[in-house]
Amino acid sequence: MNPHAVQFQSDAGRLAADLTHRQRIQSAMAKYGAARGPRQALFRDWQEGRQTAAETKWAGLNQLDEHLVAFEKNATARGTQVHWTSTSEQARQVIVDILQRHRAQRIVKSKVMTSEEIHLNQLLESLGFQVVESDLGEYIQQLKGEPPYHFVFPCMHLSREEISDLFENHLGTAQTHDPEELTMIARRVLRQKYIEADVGITGANFLVAETGMVSITENEGNARLTAALPRVMITLVGIEKILPRLSDLALFLPMLATAGTGQPLTCYNTMYGGPRQPGEVDGPEEWHVVLLDNNRTTLLADPEQRDALHCIRCGACLNVCPIFKNVGGFSYGTTYQGPIGSVITPHLRGLQDWKHLSGASTLCGACTETCPVKIDLHHHLLHNRRNGVQQGGSRGEGLLWRAFAFLMNHPRLYGLAVRLGRLAQPLQNMIAGEALDPLQAWTKTRELPELAPQSFREFWKNHRPALPQDQRRSS
Amino acid sequence: MTERDKILQRIRLALKNPAPMPGAHGSATGLRAARTAAESARDWLPQVGPSPGDWMTLFTKHCSDLKTEIVVVGDAAAAQEQLRRLALAEQWQRVATHGAGEAAEAAGALGLPVLSTDGGYDAKELEACDAGISGCDALIAQTGSILLTARSGGGRALSVLPPHHVVVARREQLVPDLPAAFAWLHHCYGPADWPSMMTLITGPSRTGDIERILVLGAHGPKKLTVLVY
Numbered sequence: 001m002n003p004h005a006v007q008f009q010s011d012a013g014r015l016a017a018d019l020t021h022r023q024r025i026q027s028a029m030a031k032y033g034a035a036r037g038p039r040q041a042l043f044r045d046w047q048e049g050r051q052t053a054a055e056t057k058w059a060g061l062n063q064l065d066e067h068l069v070a071f072e073k074n075a076t077a078r079g080t081q082v083h084w085t086s087t088s089e090q091a092r093q094v095i096v097d098i099l100q101r102h103r104a105q106r107i108v109k110s111k112v113m114t115s116e117e118i119h120l121n122q123l124l125e126s127l128g129f130q131v132v133e134s135d136l137g138e139y140i141q142q143l144k145g146e147p148p149y150h151f152v153f154p155c156m157h158l159s160r161e162e163i164s165d166l167f168e169n170h171l172g173t174a175q176t177h178d179p180e181e182l183t184m185i186a187r188r189v190l191r192q193k194y195i196e197a198d199v200g201i202t203g204a205n206f207l208v209a210e211t212g213m214v215s216i217t218e219n220e221g222n223a224r225l226t227a228a229l230p231r232v233m234i235t236l237v238g239i240e241k242i243l244p245r246l247s248d249l250a251l252f253l254p255m256l257a258t259a260g261t262g263q264p265l266t267c268y269n270t271m272y273g274g275p276r277q278p279g280e281v282d283g284p285e286e287w288h289v290v291l292l293d294n295n296r297t298t299l300l301a302d303p304e305q306r307d308a309l310h311c312i313r314c315g316a317c318l319n320v321c322p323i324f325k326n327v328g329g330f331s332y333g334t335t336y337q338g339p340i341g342s343v344i345t346p347h348l349r350g351l352q353d354w355k356h357l358s359g360a361s362t363l364c365g366a367c368t369e370t371c372p373v374k375i376d377l378h379h380h381l382l383h384n385r386r387n388g389v390q391q392g393g394s395r396g397e398g399l400l401w402r403a404f405a406f407l408m409n410h411p412r413l414y415g416l417a418v419r420l421g422r423l424a425q426p427l428q429n430m431i432a433g434e435a436l437d438p439l440q441a442w443t444k445t446r447e448l449p450e451l452a453p454q455s456f457r458e459f460w461k462n463h464r465p466a467l468p469q470d471q472r473r474s475s
Numbered sequence: 476m477t478e479r480d481k482i483l484q485r486i487r488l489a490l491k492n493p494a495p496m497p498g499a500h501g502s503a504t505g506l507r508a509a510r511t512a513a514e515s516a517r518d519w520l521p522q523v524g525p526s527p528g529d530w531m532t533l534f535t536k537h538c539s540d541l542k543t544e545i546v547v548v549g550d551a552a553a554a555q556e557q558l559r560r561l562a563l564a565e566q567w568q569r570v571a572t573h574g575a576g577e578a579a580e581a582a583g584a585l586g587l588p589v590l591s592t593d594g595g596y597d598a599k600e601l602e603a604c605d606a607g608i609s610g611c612d613a614l615i616a617q618t619g620s621i622l623l624t625a626r627s628g629g630g631r632a633l634s635v636l637p638p639h640h641v642v643v644a645r646r647e648q649l650v651p652d653l654p655a656a657f658a659w660l661h662h663c664y665g666p667a668d669w670p671s672m673m674t675l676i677t678g679p680s681r682t683g684d685i686e687r688i689l690v691l692g693a694h695g696p697k698k699l700t701v702l703v704y
Contacts, residue, residue: 031687042521049519062493063485072479084479120503136693137684153684160685179685183693190694194596211669221635221680227672228631229598230587237483246660250516250653253675254618264537264618266637267681270674275672279590281573281630293482301489307497374497387560441519450579 001394004333005356012327012360021157025325028156031222032319035262043258045265051351053255054374056456057310060209060242061300065412067209067242068291074212075289078274083290088118091292095120095201095234098288099129102232106292108190110216110223111135113313114292117335117348120201132193134222144168149329151336152260152315157328180347190222200226200284204237205312206252209225210245211273214289217256217365219267227272235272240290241302246271252312259372276377299347307379310373317367317377323360332357341378346388355388415457422451424473479563514549516654523617523651530555530616537619541678542691544598544700547646554643554704555581558608560640562587567605571596571637573629574610578643581702596669600637600646605638611644612673613659620677621701622660624670635680640696644703645661649690 001007015095017022039048060067072082085091091114099107107129115121121142124131133142137154141147148154154162160177167173173185193199202223206215214235216223227233243252249269257263276283299309316336318324329337334345334354342357358381367377389398407414425448433443442448476484531547538545546557562570571590572582582589589703590596590604601607611623621642628634634642651655660673680695684704691697 006513028687043519044522046520048515051498052515052656054517058494058497064490065483067484068483077667080667084477084482090478134694135684136682140684153687155684156687158665158685163685164624179688180690182685183682183690187694189691191602195602213669219680220693221684221692224631224635224674225694229633239486244565247654247657251520254520254653261683263677264541265620265675265677267676267677267679268674270672273669274671275510277625280625280671283625283631283671292487297482297485300486301492303492305495306494310497336611347607 001352002158002356004353007221007333008331008356008360010167015328015331016326017441021328022326024157025328026157028153029319029325032262034194035363036258036316037262038257038262039262041263049251049255050372050374053251054307054310056243056251057373058307059242060244061306061309063244063298064239064242065084065246068239070209071207071212071242074210075274076212078212078277079287080212080274081286081288083222083288084293085290086293088292091118091290091294092120092123093202093237094290095209095236095286096123096127098232099124099199102198103285104232105130106193106197107131107195107199107201108226108230109133109138109201110226111138111154111205112201113148113335114203114238114294115201116147117277117294118236118292121437125473132190132197134193134201134220134226135218136183136220139186140166143167146330149337150311150315150318152318154337157330169312174312191387194222194225194229197226197230199232199234200230201234201236202236204241204289205256206249207222207237207242208246208249208271209268209269210212211240213271213273214245215249215269215271217253217269217378219261219263224268224270225347228282231284232286232288233275234288234290235288236292238296239293240311241468256312256314258368259312259316282300299344302347303384304412305343305347306338307373307375308377310375311340311344312373313340314372316370316372320366320370322362322364322366327360337379339381340375341377342383343377350393351384351388355384358382358384358388363408411457415455418451418455422453425451479487489690495613498595499657517652520652520654521617527646527649530649531646532648534614534616534619537566537616538701541619543678544698545703546700547703548702551577551580553703555584557702558582558641558643559585562606563638565605569604570605570608571601571629571633572608576610577645578610578629578641583641592633596630598632601632601636604637606639606641607633607635608641608643609634609689611642611648612647612663613656614703615651615653615656615675617648618675618677620675621658621699622656622673622675624674625672626670628674630677632675634674638696639691640676640679641700641702642698644701646703649703678697685692 083094140155149157204214204439205217257266275287325337334341344352365378432436537583569588573592612627614621679699682693
């Protein structure tokens with residue numbers, strides 16, 4: 001097995017048995033469910049809205065090249081500098097070049113999942129830049145030295161006590177278990193960071209081709225400050241985020257808010273159309289939009305799973321997923337967790353290394369049902385499983401399936417195998433769950449049912465009524 | 476070949492194989508032009524009543540859910556009076572505003588030192604102001620939102636840096652829903668006169684990052700007040 005799969009199994013096994021962890025996730029997700037249900041019910045026709053959202057994204061992707069070119073043209077016309085990058089490395093280089101050209105030292109970031117994807121912080125810190133995450137959850141995770149646990153709720157696995165300890169250790173603040181006081185501590189620290197920062201880095205939720213704008217959705221106001229105060233602003237965004245028209249946001253913004261957090265609209269939905277324009281009083285002098293491919297075109301080239309690029313990163317599929325609720329966000333080992341992460345990571349980072357995530361699913365379809373842009377998530381998990389086998393499955397597993405098929409096609413041999421199994425079971429029972437047990441993966445946490453003393457085949461042999469010849473012929 | 480050309484080439488190559496239309500279960504591949512989100516948005520977005528009275532009721536209800544203070548008064552003088560009461564109650568020492576419209580007039584009538592963002596400003600001074608008083612482009616009944624831009628809101632930071640954001644709006648600025656708000660943006664600034672920042676503000680700044688418990692004033696204002704006359 002590849003190391004990622006081994007890590008996943010071990011982490012998932014440990015966290016699924018960690019009752020405190022599970023209780024925290026369940027309680028957070030219950031709050032999500034309670035907020036979302038009534039909000040969604042206010043839509044006149046949620047299903048029709050989903051269909052239109054999916055069609056809008058689909059139509060946008062069908063002309064992705066034209067829309068990106070239009071975005072670039074319209075953005076450039078207003079003084080925005082657009083950079084195209086194929087790989088993580090290119091994106092990092094473009095950003096480092098901008099920072100060095102401006103002799104930047106202090107950088108403030110609002111939530112940028114794409115920067116987690118290209119491991120930007122590690123590089124910038126190693127080059128001596130001071131990087132501060134300004135989203136509260138991301139800031140807490142940065143202090144903790146951990147990646148985000150959930151791409152919408154980055155520190156949902158932490159208790160207020162743990163956050164208080166973290167602040168005490170890193171900021172020297174007094175202990176408090178009041179979420180409001182904890183938030184105010186971060187507010188005080190981060191306010192100075194915006195004012196002092198040389199460069200602000202943001203992500204983006206949508207790119208609007210029609211007007212060359214970037215739309216950013218957030219609750220805290222940290223992205224608005226990041227885009228207002230530093231002299232230079234950099235926005236790192238995946239190429240799939242394109243929407244054809246500005247007015248498309250009239251649907252996507254409320255859908256994102258409803259599916260993501262159960263709000264009518266997220267607190268701030270801001271459309272940026274350039275750096276500071278003539279006659280304006282503030283905003284950056286320079287704005288760079290870095291368009292990132294990083295294997296999104298690989299996913300685009302697969303028409304079967306192309307709709308995974310419709311994703312608006314609301315996180316709803318994580319919130320309803322029984323696997324996510326049991327194994328938590330870190331087990332995945334990916335930038336994007338949950339069902340959407342399991343679907344896209346094999347395309348972004350290699351099928352053979354990440355196909356195991358598609359196996360970790362009950363295929364219940366809750367993700368597909370909840371997705372506001374109708375991504376066929378649970379079928380894509382099946383597609384990944386199939387592709388994983390076709391493009392080089394495990395030899396042992398292949399052998400096992402062939403042996404099983406052979407057995408099923410040879411009734412006598414099957415009968416013999418069952419009798420042997422019955423003999424072997426008492427022996428296996430003695431070592432059940434231990435290292436020597438060949439069925440340990442199952443018996444470690446479960447009991448194996450006893451094989452029946454008599455198979456149906458054997459039973460039928462003794463109990464078959466002797467039917468008269470003519471009756472059998474007529475049937 | 477530039478990276479731009481390489482990416483565009485990969486996209487064009489990838490798109491040679493059409494993807495099935497969503498919901499068609501693989502049976503249709505781009506046979507009909509997709510509807511646009513905006514064209515039929517009113518068929519599925521949350522319901523808004525037909526009259527401006529309904530819109531005001533809905534807007535007010537959203538404000539109370541969102542913890543936005545809303546005060547509806549008869550005229551500009553009454554709005555100024557409300558602002559004066561707010562300034563007294565919260566003991567404001569200095570306020571920030573912009574332009575020469577209703578917001579600036581109301582701020583000026585307070586008799587307090589006023590920082591105007593019109594000619595640029597020092598971020599530390601703006602941060603030290605007790606309130607940012609701005610105008611807006613529209614109020615949206617469907618979501619309880621305030622639509623403002625770098626132009627109508629005195630720049631990017633006035634509405635987000637001071638701890639209390641006060642919006643002075645006229646009754647006729649209330650629009651029913653999001654499609655109407657975007658149509659209004661196009662009307663005001665399209666096709667090519669867009670302010671560099673346009674934002675929909677829905678309640679005071681908030682976070683639920685700590686145990687999913689709502690806290691107001693994460694980074695932006697802790698208080699948001701809408702004065703409508």
